[in-house]
Amino acid sequence: xxVRTHTCGALRxxxxxxxxxxxxxxxxxxxxGAGLIFIDLRDRYGLTQIVFDKEDxxxxxxxxxxxxxxxxxxxxRGKVRTRDxxxxxxxxxxxxxxxxxxLVVLTKAVDPPFMPGDxxxxxxxxxxxxxxxxxxxxxxxxxxxxTRHRVAKLTRDYFDAEGFLExxxxxxxxxxxxxxxxxxxxxxVQPGSWYALPQSPQLFKQILMVAGCDRYLQIxxxxxxxxxxxxxxxxxxxxxxxxxxxxxxxxLQTMEGFARSVWKELKGVEVGPFRRITYREAMDRYGIDRxxxxxxxxxxxxxxxxxxxxxxxxxxxxxxRRGVVKVIRVPQGAEKLTRKITDGYTEFVKQFGAGGVPTxxxxxxxxxAGIGKFIEPITAELAERLGLxxxxxxxxxxxxxxxxxxxxxxxxxKIARDLELIDDSKLEFVWVxxxxxxxxxxxxxxxxxxxxxxxxxxxxxxxxxxxxxxxxQPTDEQVDALESIVSDGYDMVLxxxxxxxxxxxxxxxxxxxxxxxxxxxxxxxxxQKFSFLLDALNRGAPPHxxxxxxxxxxxxxxxxxNNIRDVIAFPKTQNGADLMTEAPNAVDDEQLNELYVQxxxxxxxxxx
RNA sequence: GGGGCGGUAGCUCAAUUGGUUAGAGUACCGGACUGUCGAUCCGGUGGUUGCGGGUUCGAGUCCCGUCCGCCUCGCCA
Numbered sequence: 001x002x003v004r005t006h007t008c009g010a011l012r013x014x015x016x017x018x019x020x021x022x023x024x025x026x027x028x029x030x031x032x033g034a035g036l037i038f039i040d041l042r043d044r045y046g047l048t049q050i051v052f053d054k055e056d057x058x059x060x061x062x063x064x065x066x067x068x069x070x071x072x073x074x075x076x077r078g079k080v081r082t083r084d085x086x087x088x089x090x091x092x093x094x095x096x097x098x099x100x101x102x103l104v105v106l107t108k109a110v111d112p113p114f115m116p117g118d119x120x121x122x123x124x125x126x127x128x129x130x131x132x133x134x135x136x137x138x139x140x141x142x143x144x145x146x147t148r149h150r151v152a153k154l155t156r157d158y159f160d161a162e163g164f165l166e167x168x169x170x171x172x173x174x175x176x177x178x179x180x181x182x183x184x185x186x187x188x189v190q191p192g193s194w195y196a197l198p199q200s201p202q203l204f205k206q207i208l209m210v211a212g213c214d215r216y217l218q219i220x221x222x223x224x225x226x227x228x229x230x231x232x233x234x235x236x237x238x239x240x241x242x243x244x245x246x247x248x249x250x251x252l253q254t255m256e257g258f259a260r261s262v263w264k265e266l267k268g269v270e271v272g273p274f275r276r277i278t279y280r281e282a283m284d285r286y287g288i289d290r291x292x293x294x295x296x297x298x299x300x301x302x303x304x305x306x307x308x309x310x311x312x313x314x315x316x317x318x319x320x321r322r323g324v325v326k327v328i329r330v331p332q333g334a335e336k337l338t339r340k341i342t343d344g345y346t347e348f349v350k351q352f353g354a355g356g357v358p359t360x361x362x363x364x365x366x367x368x369a370g371i372g373k374f375i376e377p378i379t380a381e382l383a384e385r386l387g388l389x390x391x392x393x394x395x396x397x398x399x400x401x402x403x404x405x406x407x408x409x410x411x412x413x414k415i416a417r418d419l420e421l422i423d424d425s426k427l428e429f430v431w432v433x434x435x436x437x438x439x440x441x442x443x444x445x446x447x448x449x450x451x452x453x454x455x456x457x458x459x460x461x462x463x464x465x466x467x468x469x470x471x472x473q474p475t476d477e478q479v480d481a482l483e484s485i486v487s488d489g490y491d492m493v494l495x496x497x498x499x500x501x502x503x504x505x506x507x508x509x510x511x512x513x514x515x516x517x518x519x520x521x522x523x524x525x526x527x528q529k530f531s532f533l534l535d536a537l538n539r540g541a542p543p544h545x546x547x548x549x550x551x552x553x554x555x556x557x558x559x560x561x562n563n564i565r566d567v568i569a570f571p572k573t574q575n576g577a578d579l580m581t582e583a584p585n586a587v588d589d590e591q592l593n594e595l596y597v598q599x600x601x602x603x604x605x606x607x608x
Numbered sequence: 609g610g611g612g613c614g615g616u617a618g619c620u621c622a623a624u625u626g627g628u629u630a631g632a633g634u635a636c637c638g639g640a641c642u643g644u645c646g647a648u649c650c651g652g653u654g655g656u657u658g659c660g661g662g663u664u665c666g667a668g669u670c671c672c673g674u675c676c677g678c679c680u681c682g683c684c685a
Contacts, residue, residue, distance in 0.1 A: 033642070083643085129677090232684070351611080563678095
């Protein structure tokens with residue numbers, strides 16, 4: 001083996017005259033005939049031009065160089081010199097070249113399915129996933145792998161300096177049926193019993209606090225057996241943290257410091273102040289719990305004014321429980337938002353359960369077109385409240401609070417994209433605070449924890465919370481009362497992306513029992529599922545809280561991609577398949593027998 | 609589970625209203641060429657149009673089914 005002395009990104013004019021050896025992949029070749037051949041050699045670090053010239057090279061060497069093809073791996077030894085043909089400013093090594101003197105072909109590449117060096121034609125993702133080793137050779141993917149590594153390293157360094165201990169928690173866990181669907185693993189030694197893969201290390205990190213760990217960190221793999229999305233994968237990675245003897249403020253400050261250091265270190269950016277907003281305000285003004293604050297287009301509640309009209313869409317919505325009428329004002333939208341576009345918006349909001357988007361334009365002090373004539377009686381009041389200006393367009397939502405908010409929140413983002421109102425250079429960090437503890441689900445007639453059942457109520461809410469009596473079939477008043485209890489949770493949001501979420505946890509047993517009870521767990525059921533936690537809370541549990549960052553999403557933002565598969569070395573498709581290894585796969589009956597497992601799958605879905 | 613988009617040469621794509629032998633660029637093979645850097649020029653190989661069925665004189669194109677990939681709703685405490 002002719003071992004490299006430098007990488008393909010290392011050589012500079014200062015190396016001129018040195019005899020060096022490089023190893024790498026043939027990125028491209030330019031063959032000018034028997035007398036002159038150029039090779040661009042690639043490795044993780046860059047590209048270096050090799051030249052074979054009949055002035056300097058033997059006939060044998062030229063013939064060997066002539067046979068080189070894309071993706072062959074070679075070792076090349078030769079002298080560094082400044083380029084005869086002038087520098088190539090596109091390359092870091094563009095001022096120099098290596099005069100090939102000794103060439104060893106380490107591996108011939110047979111029929112590459114695509115060329116990693118071809119930056120113009122990116123193969124379709126299916127092909128990239130099938131031949132992932134080729135895809136990962138691409139400089140862009142190498143850059144992402146490197147960024148991910150640097151985030152992980154910086155995470156360990158930062159939290160190490162803050163006194164955190166990295167502790168590993170189990171991958172084979174007890175199944176707790178709340179939350180997402182579990183991945184299950186059959187036990188061989190305990191026939192009929194199953195492990196679950198962790199949805200997060202939540203309970204273990206709380207137990208570590210009870211165990212006196214004080215500050216815990218883990219870069220933890222998590223598993224949720226739900227359908228993937230562009231930014232979601234069944235198997236993903238969290239930067240998982242927990243701290244003892246803290247209040248919310250300590251956690252927020254510590255995590256802000258982390259985010260600042262990530263953006264400073266990786267992007268060279270000084271992050272400005274973190275804004276703070278309550279969940280209620282976020283939902284009211286932006287229609288979403290992870291608002292993008294880089295642009296306006298806020299939602300305004302005009303239910304009181306809408307009630308003065310005879311417009312059936314408005315008055316009908318207001319008769320619903322929690323019915324509202326809200327509006328988005330698009331400055332100068334009258335011209336930009338054509339009928340065709342607003343018709344598209346009506347279709348767009350239907351997927352979120354809204355009926356449509358009533359619209360009108362503010363022209364000459366009056367409402368023109370659309371539903372203008374219906375809201376004529378409230379023209380002056382609307383104009384004053386919204387600060388209307390000539391040429392504004394109004395887009396309305398009228399429905400239950402939940403549906404209207406969701407639809408207009410999504411619409412707000414779509415308008416911003418359509419009208420290119422988003423400044424990509426901005427970084428708007430915001431903490432979303434004061435989430436409700438619970439949400440009532442009309443379908444299943446029960447409460448669900450908005451975050452998770454171990455989230456503490458805000459300290460000043462505890463007394464009111466403990467005093468609440470809510471039966472199995474709560475009245476509307478009881479639902480309202482419980483939903484108004486605010487938790488001590490927090491989400492870190494950047495430009496409309498939730499990058500981390502956490503809370504101060506419950507550290508008192510009677511509070512935890514109360515929460516379990518409200519979620520429909522009897523004392524017996526709670527003991528059955530969480531006895532270890534309830535016992536731990538009884539045996540000296542410190543006040544504690546923490547957070548988990550989505551590492552994949554963090555890297556996505558830092559690498560400016562909206563495809564989570566780009567930031568995972570070996571990701572899975574929407575069908576949960578790894579196209580390279582062809583997982584998942586069938587296994588031998590012998591394997592199943594050992595596990596006391598039989599498949600009911602017949603190959604015909606109608607029979608299962 | 610629902611909705612949408614897509615699958616044509618190794619790769620990226622084209623193919624008129626259903627009509628001749630399914631084309632181009634690139635890669636690959638052969639040839640020419642001494643300063644390229646997306647090298648250039650000439651020639652060539654390469655196709656079960658994802659798969660199965662149907663309509664038709666004739667299907668890449670229309671219909672039905674199915675598989676795969678992507679986006680999305682539901683789902684994701």
